[in-house]
Amino acid sequence: MIGMGIVAIVMCVPITAIITEHKQKMMRAKREMLSDEIELEKLKQQNFIIETEKMKLELEQMKLDYTSGKNDLMKL
Numbered sequence: 001m002i003g004m005g006i007v008a009i010v011m012c013v014p015i016t017a018i019i020t021e022h023k024q025k026m027m028r029a030k031r032e033m034l035s036d037e038i039e040l041e042k043l044k045q046q047n048f049i050i051e052t053e054k055m056k057l058e059l060e061q062m063k064l065d066y067t068s069g070k071n072d073l074m075k076l
Helices: 002-075
Strands: none
Touching: none
């Protein structure tokens, strides 16, 4: 009877180690995935800022083109 208890305890140790290692691997994978998601969000934000600046410049260019076109019509 005592022998079976010892065997049960000895068998629990490797199983516990396997479960703990698996949980650690899962947490590492989750941490890496979150890190990648954060990096992606940073890139999205940078892209949004760049696109917004590009649109501002295009709008400014359109305003300049419009005003110069108006001046050309006044000269006629």
